[in-house]
Every structure is written in C-alpha cells, then in structure tokens.
Amino acid sequence: MRASRLVTLLLLLQDRGRMTAQQLAEELEVSVRTVYRDVEALSTAGIPLYGDAGHAGGYRLVDGYRTRLTGLTEGEARAAFLAAVPGAAAELGLGEALAAAQLKLRAALPEPLREHAGRIQERFLLDAPGWYGGGTDRTPHLSAVAAAVWERRALLLRYRRWRAPEEIERRVEPYGLVLKAGRWYLVAAGPSGLRTYRVDQILGLRPLEKFAARGGFDLAAYWTSQLAGFRARLYTAEALVRLTPEGARRLGVTPTSHGWTEARIPIESIDHAHGEFLRLGTDIDVMAPTELRDRIAATVRALAARYTG
Template sequence: MKSSRLVTILLLLQTRGRMTAAQLAEELEVSVRTVYRDMEALGAAGIPLYGDAGHAGGYRLLDGYRTRLTGLTAGEAEALFLAGVPGPAADLGLGSVLAAAQLKVRAALPPQLRAHADRISGRFHLDAPGWYADVDETPYLSTVADAVWNNRILHIVYRRWRTPTDVERRLEPYGLVLKAGRWYVVAAPGPRTFRVDQILELSTSDEEFTRPDDFDLAAYWTAYQRDFHDRLYQGEAVVRLAPGVTLTTPTKADGRTDDDGWTVVTVPIESVDHAHAEFLRLGTDIEVLAPPELRARLARTVAELAERYGNPQAPGGD
C-alpha cells in the first residue's frame, strides 16, 4: 500500500541518512519513477525533504526531523533486537512485517540507543535447530497460523506414530509453539498438541470457534512439557562419570566423588534399550552401577566388542 510505503521511506531516510532514488527503489522493490512520485507526495504533505543532484546526491530529511521513541532504556533496546527471530517469522509469513517493525523501532531510537541495538544484532544470532536435525517441511504452517489468528476451524489428515497412522481430525487451533526448530499447534478438543510437519492434508472453512478466555498458551506448554518428561522417563540409572563429563538429561548428584575425581549421579532413563545406546556413546567415560539389567547388558556388549576387535585376523580370512 502507498501509505505504508511512504512511512517506510521516511524511516529509511531517518535511519540511513541520504539515499538515492535508485537505492530507495531497490529497497522498496518499486520503480524509480514510483519513488519520484512518492517523494512529491511527501513534499506536498509538508515533510521537509531535500533532493540533491549529482553523483553524491540523493534524498535526505531536514536535520532534526525525526520521531523519537521515549522511555526505552539501552538494555530494553538491546533486548528488543536480540528477541528478533527472522527465520520463524518468515516461516509464519511475517518476515517482511518483522523487518518493517524493527526498522520503525530503530528509526525512532536516539543515536546512542540505536548503536546499542546495532551492536546486539551484529553479535548475537539465534539458530534453534540442532546440527544434525533435518529441517522440517511445514507447507501448511502459514495456513495454520492464519487459522490460529482468526479462530477458524481446521480439517486435517494427520500422521501419528501409532496405528492407524493416518487419521482425520477437526481442530480448533488455540496457538503455535516453536520448540527446538519444530512447530507445534495446540488445538481443541483436549486441548492436544500436534506437530505441524506431520499434517499431510489441510482444508480450512469459514466456520469459527470461540477460544476460551482463560486459556494460557505458555502455561499449557509448561505443563505439557512436564507431563511429557514424566511419561518419557520411566526409570532411573545410577552411573559414575569421569571428570568433566556431563549428560544432556537432568542428573541428580549422589554426593559421592571418588579419589580419582569420578562422580556418582542418578540419571532418568526412558528404557534399558534407550539408555544402553546412549551410554555406549560415552565409551570409557561412564560406568553404570544400576540397574543390574542395564549394567549386565552393557557388559555383554563390551565383551562382544572386545572379542570382535581383539581378533587380529582380517574379515573374510581363512
């Protein structure tokens, strides 16, 4: 829209200083002729614009003409720009909106606070997914987000882990959560949690639902995670860890440290099978003390490995 573009021009000039018509056209993704018309419109509206000809020319605002955002401390300005997540915003179809909002805030900041904000955004970058995690394809994310915002009913075909794997569901989407690079939609009935990347088919309708006034998405997600971990970790293991070794799961120190620096801790485990695979990764930096079933299984695996690698004969030999 033209009105939005005119505001963006003002903010760009306020933030960056002198800019040529070509630079503005490239930034706004419009023609140079459109920029000229916009400048005429701004001048007619009383905006103190100056246009200088020549190689070093361009448009600029009269010195001192700016809109200031008052009451914002340096720390608040830094936190605001640190909180920017362009990747997820783009996933939701809000990348340009976020960029415009940050531009407006940055333009309204006094020079000192603007420098603080630039320093933060230039030194910190958020990349939520892990190194070895595949990027989930979420083709329906923007549609789900629109339904969340407008209280629209969704009809989906969803793939779950147990049979029957592909099921049809009617959802009343309450909110979206981004966890470790993966999007989840929280929806009634229930409410329940669904992975957006597991939606195989989706259709929307004009049918609306009433979102409960007392529903708290953050509180729900905290409770959901707590319940998930309670269901996930069905047992415990007692292990000795070499000095400096840590585990990704929460541990409880038993208060015992050997003379050689090894520490005894209690670790929640999903199952003996899962713990067996996870603990093997640590090699000789861990010793399982309990449960006996897990310790015995690891001992058998280690014995089999020792026998296999202790035989100098090459595979396939006589």
Template sequence: MPPSRLISLLLLLQTKGRMTAAQLAQQLEVSVRTVYRDVEALHAAGVPLYGDAGHAGGYQLLAGHRSRLTGLFTGEAEALFLAGVPGAAAELGLGAHFADAQLKLRAALPAPLRDHVDRLSARFHIDAPGWYAEDADAPFLPAVAEAVRAGRVLAVRYRRWKEPTDVDRRLAPYGLVLKAGRWYLVAGPGPRTYRVDQILELDVADEEFEIPDDFSLTAYWTDHQTSFRARLHGGDALVRLSPDGAKRLTGESARALAATGVPEPDGWIRATLPIESVAHAHDTFLALGADAEVLEPAELRDRITATNTALAARYVRARASTPPQRRP
C-alpha cells in the same frame, strides 16, 4: 515513584480497559497500596482517570482518551529488536509485516537510540534450532496460523507414531508454540499437542469456536513440558563416570550428576542418573565408551556387557582375517 511505572500503568489501562487495583498490582509486580499512590499521581498530572468501587469496579480512562507516550527506554528498544525472530515470522507468512514493523519502530526512535540498536542488532543473531536438528517441512503452517488467528475449526489428516499412524481429526486450534525449531499446535478437544510438520492434509472449516475462558497457552505448555519430562524419566541408573565422561553429560543427566555425584578416590564420580528406558540408556552410556561404567540396574549392565563382548569379538576376528601388510 519511577516514571516508567506510571507510563506502564497508563498504557495498561489504555490497552486493556477497566482493571482493578489488584490486577494492576499483579501486572506491575507492586503492592495494591503502590497502585493507589500511582493513580493519585496520574490524577495530579491531569490524566482523565477514574475508578468505581464494588465487585465490578476498577480503574479506567475516560472514553476516547489516548496517550501520546511513544518514547522507549534503551532497554525496551533493545528487547523489542532482539525478541523478534525473522525466521519464525516468515514461516507464519508474516515476513513482510515483520520487516515493516521493524522499519517503523526504528524510524520512531531518536537518532542516538537508533544508532545504538543498529549496533546491537549487528552483534546478536538468533538461531534457535540445535546443530543436529533436521529442518521440519511444515507446508500447512501458514494455514494453521491463519486458523488460529481467525478462530476456525481445522479438519486434518495427521500422522502419529503409533498404529494406526494416519488418522483424521477435527481440531479447534487454540495456539501455536515454536520449540527448538519445530512448530506445535495446541488444539481441542483436550487440549492436546500436535506437530505441525506431521499434518498431511488440511481443510479450514467454515465453523468458528471459542477458546475456554480458563485456558492459558503459556500455562498449558509449561505443564506439557513438565509431564513430558516425567514420562521420559522411566527409572534410574547408578553409574561411575570419569572426569571426561562427566563433562560430556548434558540436560537432566548433568543436573542429576550435580545433585547426586560423589567423588571417589580414583577421581571418578559415582552418581544416580535418570534414564528413559533400558534400551535408550544402553545407547546413551555406550556412547561414552570407557568413560562410563554402569553399576545398576543389572539388566542394563548385562546388556552393555553383551554389546561390548560382541564388539570385542568382531574386532578380533577382523584383525585375524586381515593379512599382514608387507614393509617396503
């Protein structure tokens, strides 16, 4: 049995308290039978670990026992240093704490591993937002983060995209999510998702709240992303793409091209691609220029045809009105 798994089991019980064999097996991604064998190995090593049978049973350490296991494997140290995002910590008002934590972690590493992590940190830099993303000014982010930590209700004035745009809301902040450089607040009632940079005014109320026992921030955000993508898929378009046009597709369009694309004799590819709306698809496919031809739906094809006709006429008029340049 790997020593690293025994250490993980011991640290789980040390940090979470009583856990059943099934819970330990799920956390360690092993079978329940393997957990039984690991517990026996810890017993044999003199670890003060005991278990209770029954519905409310489970394994736990004797009260007051704390392990002195502080060693990190190379991969674990790498993950800790690379997982930290200084910018995000600073935005949350934790920049100094982040720096202190990294300093303490580095000091605790043995010299060879410390040198290895230093070299690794010098070769990797995390910059999450996209190239064309604007910096989102979120002055209330530290206050929102503190309310999340303290479990305090927020009274906010929030700007949304539909009328009336500015609304007052009383929110129970369940958690914060950093996605592509933007911070999102997940809050009850609902829960629902709010962009932190769209909060116009904020007061922290002297009122506490309890997060529902069945709420999981990770599970909620996964479902939220799935439903968001589904809302974006308002229909499909049948298109022909040149090899260069096909290379320029990204995201869902690129995945749809890989799944539905059929090569044609002239080297172009015919594929069914998801579209959000006719208006949005018009701009998207028009940006591909002569490297894309929309076949269906007819409404989209007609709209692109009308735009191209208007553009051609405009350039013809511009050329006709420009006086010929004289040669020297």
C-alpha cells in the same frame, strides 16, 4: 501500495540519515526513477527533505524533523513479537511484515536507543532450528494453521500419528502454535480435550467455521505443564553409575573429586540408556541396574570380537 512505500521511504531517511537514490531503490525494490517520483511526491506534500548533488550526495530530512507515522499494522505487530526468531516469522508468512515493523520501531526510537538496537542486531542472532533440520519445507500447512489460530477457526485435520490407526481425521479448535527446537506444534481442542499436534505430521486440512475460545486459557502455562508431564513420563527409572571428570561433564553431573564420581542418573528405559551410555565409552562405569550393565558388557564384548577378529 504506493502510500505504504512513501511511508517506508520516509522512515528509512529518518532512521539512516542521508541515502542515495540507488540505495533507496534497492531497499524499496523499485527503480531509481520511481524513487525520484516518490521523493517529489513527498516534497509536494510538505515533507522537509532535500537532495545533495555529487558523488557523496543523496537525500535527507531537515535536521530535527521526525514523522509520527510509526503506527504498526496488525501483521507488523504480530511480526514484531517474533523479531528474535526471524526464521519463524518467515515460516508464518510474516517476513515482510517483520522487516516493516522493525523499521517503524527503529524510527520511533530516540537516536541513542536506535544505535543500541542496531548493535544488537549486528551482534546477536537466535537460530532456533537444530543442526540436522532439513533445508526443505517440512511444514507445508504451517501458514494455513497459523491463519486458523489468528482467526479462531476450527480445522478438519488429516493427521499421521505413531500408533494405529496411523492416519486419522479429526475436527480441532486451534488455540496456539509453539516452536520447540525447530519444530512447530499446534495446541488445539478436540473430542478428548486439549492435545498437542506436530504440524509436520498434518497430511491435509480444511478450514471450518469460527469458534468461541474458552476463557482463561494460557498457552505458556499449558506448554509448561505438558513439558513437566512429558519429563515425568519419560524418566521412569534410574541408573547408578561412576563417571570420570570428562564423563561427569558430558552428563552435566557435578564432580565430587578429581577421580571417579558416583551418581544416580534418570533413564527413560534400558534400551535408551544402553545407547546413550555407550557414547561415553570408558568415561562411564554402569553399576546398576544389572540388566543394563549386562547389556553394555555384551555389546562391548561383541565390538571387541568384531574389531580384533
């Protein structure tokens, strides 16, 4: 533990230049007295660092000195690839490893690139979850699932699904995790081949024996094919509509004029399209199918009666 802290202290000084004992203590989450002891240990080991007294003083490395102790641990290397989504790294239990990996990566960069990396972190942030995601932990089994993915260890899942029987028990072999719109999905092989499971629908699990993964599996390619199949199954019909310029903008349709634009819109079902199109109010005129037009007309009449009665 202390060896890791000494390396972190050294990398902090290499990355940031002069730092006070108080600043180092806050970064390392130790006491100032511990920082004094660590600095003394580094000096004894031959690290060329020195301290300046006074209000603006602090510790710093001799100009030109750079350590080669920037090798990443296994956990830090995993976390580095999740650097764009810090919340995801934290959910997987890699928050501390991510911070250590980023520090080591910054310390290994030459000064101009280090400054550029710092500006990126200051000015860009990727927040993957949706607006209406809950603040509580809705995926209590995520860390255990992630561990099984890393270790190629089979799982016995208790899983809740939308059709009967709603609760099932199934042995699966985890191949990968995907974060989509703030929700985690497990890709795993089961009795009927590769399937996708929502991690927040896992009711319980038990780790089993390790398994040999099939060769040639590509998680990104599998997920892309799943999305394509989902969209193909989702949009089974279409509606003929007329849109105002505002309606066209909201539906992502390119206007053909300053007036009404006629377009064919893929729809999932009459029920789904009914709700989606009503949100556009007077910016849409549904021409076909007739069933959808009649449903919307009936809803509009009912609303008019309610608000004028």
